[in-house]
Amino acid sequence: MEEQVGQIWHRFITRLARTEYPEAVVHLDEVRRTVGILFRALGGDGGLRVEAATATHYQTRRNWLQRIAGAAQQVELAWRSTETLCLPAQLALFPETILNRELYLWLAALAAFHPDTVTQQFNWFLANQVATRDILARFPGLRSRYQRLMEATLTLRPDPAHLPPDESVRETAIQAALRDPGSINHYPIAQRQPMAVWLWLHPEPPLLTGKSQPRKDNANVDSGDSDGQSQAAREQRKKKGERTEPPDGKSGLLAFRFESLFTRAEYAKVDRTEDEEEDLAKAQDALEDMDHITVTQAEKKAAVSLRFDLDLPAQEQDDYILEGDILLPEWDWKRGELRNNYCCLQTMITKNAPAVELPQHLRRSARKLRHQFQAVAPLRSWHRHQNEGSDIDLDAWLSHTTDILCGHAQVESGLYRDFRGGNRDLACLLLADLSLSTDAWINNSARVIDIIRDSLFLFSEALHNTDDRFALYGFSSRRRDHIRFHHLKTFKQNYNAATRGRIQAIKPGYYTRMGAAIRHATNLLIKESNSQRLLLLLTDGKPNDLDHYEGRYGVEDTRHAVLQARKKGLQVFCVTIDERAEDYLPHLFGAQHYVLIRKAEDLPKTLPLLYMRLTQT
Amino acid sequence: MSNENTQTPFYLPSGNEIKLFEHAYRHQLPVLIKGPTGCGKTRFVSYMAASLGRPLYTVACHDDLTAADLVGRHLIGSGATYWQDGPLTRAVREGAICYLDEVVEARKDTTVVLHPLTDDRRILPIERTGEKLEAPPEFMLVVSYNPGYQHAFKGMKPSTRQRFVAMRFQYPNSKLEQEVIIGETGISNEQAERLVNLANALRALKGYDLEEAASTRLLVYAATLIHSGLSMVDACRAALVEPLSDDDETIHALMEVVNATFGV
Numbered sequence: 064m065e066e067q068v069g070q071i072w073h074r075f076i077t078r079l080a081r082t083e084y085p086e087a088v089v090h091l092d093e094v095r096r097t098v099g100i101l102f103r104a105l106g107g108d109g110g111l112r113v114e115a116a117t118a119t120h121y122q123t124r125r126n127w128l129q130r131i132a133g134a135a136q137q138v139e140l141a142w143r144s145t146e147t148l149c150l151p152a153q154l155a156l157f158p159e160t161i162l163n164r165e166l167y168l169w170l171a172a173l174a175a176f177h178p179d180t181v182t183q184q185f186n187w188f189l190a191n192q193v194a195t196r197d198i199l200a201r202f203p204g205l206r207s208r209y210q211r212l213m214e215a216t217l218t219l220r221p222d223p224a225h226l227p228p229d230e231s232v233r234e235t236a237i238q239a240a241l242r243d244p245g246s247i248n249h250y251p252i253a254q255r256q257p258m259a260v261w262l263w264l265h266p267e268p269p270l271l272t273g274k275s276q277p278r279k280d281n282a283n284v285d286s287g288d289s290d291g292q293s294q295a296a297r298e299q300r301k302k303k304g305e306r307t308e309p310p311d312g313k314s315g316l317l318a319f320r321f322e323s324l325f326t327r328a329e330y331a332k333v334d335r336t337e338d339e340e341e342d343l344a345k346a347q348d349a350l351e352d353m354d355h356i357t358v359t360q361a362e363k364k365a366a367v368s369l370r371f372d373l374d375l376p377a378q379e380q381d382d383y384i385l386e387g388d389i390l391l392p393e394w395d396w397k398r399g400e401l402r403n404n405y406c407c408l409q410t411m412i413t414k415n416a417p418a419v420e421l422p423q424h425l426r427r428s429a430r431k432l433r434h435q436f437q438a439v440a441p442l443r444s445w446h447r448h449q450n451e452g453s454d455i456d457l458d459a460w461l462s463h464t465t466d467i468l469c470g471h472a473q474v475e476s477g478l479y480r481d482f483r484g485g486n487r488d489l490a491c492l493l494l495a496d497l498s499l500s501t502d503a504w505i506n507n508s509a510r511v512i513d514i515i516r517d518s519l520f521l522f523s524e525a526l527h528n529t530d531d532r533f534a535l536y537g538f539s540s541r542r543r544d545h546i547r548f549h550h551l552k553t554f555k556q557n558y559n560a561a562t563r564g565r566i567q568a569i570k571p572g573y574y575t576r577m578g579a580a581i582r583h584a585t586n587l588l589i590k591e592s593n594s595q596r597l598l599l600l601l602t603d604g605k606p607n608d609l610d611h612y613e614g615r616y617g618v619e620d621t622r623h624a625v626l627q628a629r630k631k632g633l634q635v636f637c638v639t640i641d642e643r644a645e646d647y648l649p650h651l652f653g654a655q656h657y658v659l660i661r662k663a664e665d666l667p668k669t670l671p672l673l674y675m676r677l678t679q680t
Numbered sequence: 681m682s683n684e685n686t687q688t689p690f691y692l693p694s695g696n697e698i699k700l701f702e703h704a705y706r707h708q709l710p711v712l713i714k715g716p717t718g719c720g721k722t723r724f725v726s727y728m729a730a731s732l733g734r735p736l737y738t739v740a741c742h743d744d745l746t747a748a749d750l751v752g753r754h755l756i757g758s759g760a761t762y763w764q765d766g767p768l769t770r771a772v773r774e775g776a777i778c779y780l781d782e783v784v785e786a787r788k789d790t791t792v793v794l795h796p797l798t799d800d801r802r803i804l805p806i807e808r809t810g811e812k813l814e815a816p817p818e819f820m821l822v823v824s825y826n827p828g829y830q831h832a833f834k835g836m837k838p839s840t841r842q843r844f845v846a847m848r849f850q851y852p853n854s855k856l857e858q859e860v861i862i863g864e865t866g867i868s869n870e871q872a873e874r875l876v877n878l879a880n881a882l883r884a885l886k887g888y889d890l891e892e893a894a895s896t897r898l899l900v901y902a903a904t905l906i907h908s909g910l911s912m913v914d915a916c917r918a919a920l921v922e923p924l925s926d927d928d929e930t931i932h933a934l935m936e937v938v939n940a941t942f943g944v
Contacts, residue, residue, distance in 0.1 A: 098887050100933035102879040105940070109888045168936055184888075199875065204943035453748030460756060478756050483744075594788075654930075655891050 076131055088155035089163040091115050096645075098171040100552045102148055105202070107175035110396070110615060110622075112646050113193055115152035116141060119265070138259045141170040142268035145397075147614040148174055149268075157215050163281070165208055167263065172198055172205060177264055188240065191263035195244035207286040209262075213241050216262050220525045229253040308439070382411040382646065385550060391579045393543065396619035406579040408546040416568040418560035421524065425517060425667070432671050436525045445480050452479030482648075489678055490532045490554060490593040493522060494584045496602035497537040497549065502571040503662040511603050511640070514572045517667035518601065519551065519566045525671035531678070535562075536584060537569055540576035542609050547573065548583055554591060577606035578620035581635075585628040598628060600637040605647060614621065622651050636677060640666060691720070692860050694852045701728050704845045705820055710798045712841065713824040715849030718895025720860075721824045725779045734818060735776040737767040737859045741786040747793050750780075751806055763809055766864035768793065775818030783823040784836050791840050794908070797821055798843035851896055854880065860896060865903040869914065875899055878916065878941040882924070882934065889933075890924055898923060912942040 091098075091113070099113045106545040118137035139151035150170055154163040176194040201511040217238060223231040256266075258408060366452050379381040421429060447456050459478050495518075501511040519535055526533045535551035549569070552562045581600070588596050606617035628635050637648060637657040648657045658673060660666050704711050705728075713721045722738070739750065752766035771778035780786070796803050802815040823844065825836060825883035852860060856870040857879070867875075875901070883893040902919035906912055913935075922933045 084742055096929045097933040097936055100885060100930065101936050101940070103888055104885050104934075104937040106881070106884060109884070168940075202940040203874075204938075204940045207943055208939075428758065453746055453753060455754050455761060464759065475756065479753075481746075649888055653891065654889055654927075657906060 071528050082618055082639035083155040084158045085155055087158055087160045087163055088153050089160060089167060090153045090169070091150055094167045096168055098150065099148075101168055102171040102175050105172050105198075107143075107148065107171075110619060110650060111143070111146065111148045113171075114147045114149050116149035116265075119267075140259060140261070140263075140265040142263040143174045143177065144268065156219070162212065162215055165212055166261065169205070169208065169212055170264070172202070173262075173264060187263075187266040188237075189248065191260070192240050192244040192247065195262075199244070214260060216241065216260075216591065219261075220298040221258060227254075230255065230257070233257055261477060276507065304620045305582075320563035323447050349369060365415060382547075382549065383414045385410045385412050389583065391546075391582045393578060394620040394623035396616060396623075401623075406543045406546055408579055408583050409550045410550060410583075412550045413565050413568045416561075416564040418564045419567050420560065421520060421563060422517075422567075425520050425524075428521055428668055432521060432525040432668075433528050436529050436671070436675065444483070446481045446483050448477035449479045449481045450477060452481030454480050456480040488593045489595040490534075490588065491526070491599060491674070491678075492534045492536065492554075492584055492588045492593040492599040493519070493599045493601060494580060495519060495535070495537045495551075496575055496577075496600075496604070497539045497547075497569055497571055498573055498575040498604075499571050500538075500575070500604050505640075508573075509664065511663065512569065514640070514663050514666050515601060515603075516566060516569055518670045519569075520563070521667045522670050523552070523558050523562065523566070523672065526674070534587070534593070535566070536587075538580035539571075539573040540579065540608055541573045543576065543579070543612070545573075546579045546583075549622050553589075574606065574608040574612075575602070575617075576612055577602070577617065581621065581628060585624070585631060585633060588628075588633055595634065595678070596632065597634045597636065599674070599677075600635070602637065602639050602641070604639075604641045618647050618651060625652060634677075638666070638670060638673065689723060689727050690729040690863050691723055692852070692856060692863065694856050697724065697848075698728070698731075698850075700845070700847060702732070705732060708802065708817055708820070709845045710817075710821040710823070710830055710843060712844035712845040712846040713822065713849060714827050714846060715824070716851065716895065717826055718848045718897030719851050721849055722751075722779070722781060722898060725777070725824075727823050729777045729779075732777070734820070735771075735774060735839060736779060737771040737776055738779045738781060739767050740781045741783050741790075743785050743787070745786040745790065747787070747789045750790060751793055751804070752808075754808065768812065769799075769804060769806065772797070772813050772815045772819050775816040777820045777822060778820070782825055784825045791837065793822070794823075794840065795843065798840075812861075851883070851893070854912060857896060859897065861899055861903045864900045865907045867903045868906045871906060872903065874912070874941055875906075875916075878920070878938060881937050881941070882920065888928055892924065894920055894924060913938055916942070 095113050100279075102111070102113070116139050118139045120137055120386060141148075141150045143149070148171065154166055156166065157163050173191070173194055176198045178190055178194070195209070199209060220238060221234060223234040223238070226234055229251070230253045232258060233253045236247050236249070236251050237257055239679050241260070241262060377580040378664045389408045391406040392401045392403045393405040393410055394400075395402050446452070448459055449456070456477070456479055459480075463475065463478060486569070495515050496517070497512070501515060504510050505514065522633060523533070523535065532554050533552070534554045537549035537551060539549075540546040549565075551569070552558060552564045556562065577600075581598070584598055588598055605613075606621045608611040608617070612620070625635050635652065635656065637652045638660065639648060639657060640660050642661070644657070644659045648659070651657070660669055701711060701724075713724070715721050726736055739745070748766070750766045750768040752764050752769050754761040755764050756762075765773065767831075768778050770776070783790075793804065796805060797815060798821060802819070804813040804815065804830040805811070806813065851857065854873075854876045857876045858869070861867065861872045861875060862869065877893045879896075879899050882890070898920050902915045905915035905919055910918075916937060916938045921931055921938060925931055925934065
């Protein structure tokens, strides 16, 4: 009963205290693409993802209603980091939908113009004004928009006359700066933070602060976020993060502060090195509740991550290594340089995979696909009775002349012959992602890896009967020194029962160091002399690995590898089943060079057809 | 295929390309022009042909273009066959400039006729008639292609590539592009500046959201529409945004960029 009353009261008072207009709400997802394109068009970095910002703690003056309701302690403001453009997940600040939408666009534009490093409050004040002024000068079309937004914002701001003197002076300055950007150079200091300025970027963006320590690449340090284990937070909001030194494990500290309660949001350097949340769901909940997360690099592996390393098979049970230690470069986008011989790749082949026939459930589809492919197989031949052609069709001409001599009036038609078709000269390398994430179930009966296996089968069946040459490889990785490149079928091998056996034997494991795999596949494919060479990548997620190879680093390295492959005259195309692929694949492959299969079950049947469409000229 | 020989077309150089072309012409070197679509390759060649006073044969290559289309073929008349010269043969006979646009699109057998023409032999053997034409010193072969096209699956063979003096074209810098637009259409300075500003914004999207960058040609189209009285936003939608993408969302976003430049 008490709980219920409390809930009703909470709902009532928060609604009363709310200053937003839920009926005019605009969600980030509705405008994500538009905002992204606008940001890039106005000069923003093309590698940034557009993400929902986390609400950050904001100490400002609240009215009594808000104080009673406990509302308005946090605000969602926009900011830009080296990896992301963070915008509020939703905006309902203004009573009109159109204004909220325009605010999104304005923030994206501002972020494109905003200088990179703004640390102090004063700089924030100045930088936003300067960026606003520059933007309006370069894109005068935004002026009327800014005017509208500015007027709407000013009505939300407090009246300086009702504020204490120091805040009043500052509020006047802010309002003047909004009215005439670039006019106010001095930022008056006041005790509290000013009311959030919605037209500007975040004054203190919650970037990772504190000491960042160099990662020890080969030490036993596990990254907390890996595709295989950690689940993406349910809402894709970023958490405010901070790095700190880990406790050394020797000196424990007992802290008692009777007047305040410890909460999960505070990181106390108490030595609890061994303590770990075992219930993942509970940990997930805690993660979502917290607005400030402190991460540290523990020297010891967490139990959950430990499972991976136990996964590493013993030498004698592992796949047979065909060729070891192929050194490959990796692109470091932060340094902007290619690090030579940075990755080490092993090509391997499954040991003792028994030869198998095509699985029963695929035979029908395979037969159908074979017919389809045969029907479009181009043959190079003389086409006779053509109206235009490189040569005269003597037979046609003879009968035509005879007809005329016999007195039959004939329209001249089809007297030429032409040599056409058959100029298809194509090699395709299919590279399949075999990382541990493919172990996930997509429905009651199949895992991603099963889908990939079926796709490989049907793809091979379809191509087997054409003249197109093809090769199949799979890849996974465990840090930069152990990239596994599985031979399923090379260009020289025939497609037969042994190949099917190897396809049957693929299993998920490890991570996705995509760049290195693409580089090696490129090296294999450029050795083929065919005039058209296609590198087809089949994946279920982003590039990532145990070390620093994640987020933007992985994406940029992969992008570099793809660009290099294109430069060498290869056609690179990606097929993915990752629902979130639209966030990063356009950057990786270009908007026209990937396809997202939303219903993963369809992949096996879609892939050969997709191939057919791709390669038809 | 066309034989253009009217007065000198409008062209503003963005580097030393005119001088380079003249030197190549004087020493009978074939020229390869690389550059994105609509940056002025074709215009440059017709300008050069006019200023050198040579007739120009332009062939837009496509994937069914064979050697016979370039060299010529037998045609059937009443009771007999006649040989008809192709544009390349005609250009060799007349000592004209032959321009093969998007040469990588053509079939591979065209290289057979191009190779003997592009080294020091400068001959065009016509297999079907048994003729062997020697190119006069005025004859010049110019080919162009767009290295940005990735979907074409095609590149130029190194052995063909190495027979040409190559020059690379880019979209002109902002100031020059403004002059080009003004020179072509006569719109005001300020409008041209805004258009170029918009084009540069759209070009930043190449490779991420757009396959191709907005070309100078499209800018000239937009400027033409604006000059003839259409509003800037409408003109840009018709001439810049819609030609660049088919995707609704992208078009919507590009229109936001247009609005940011010109206002609503």
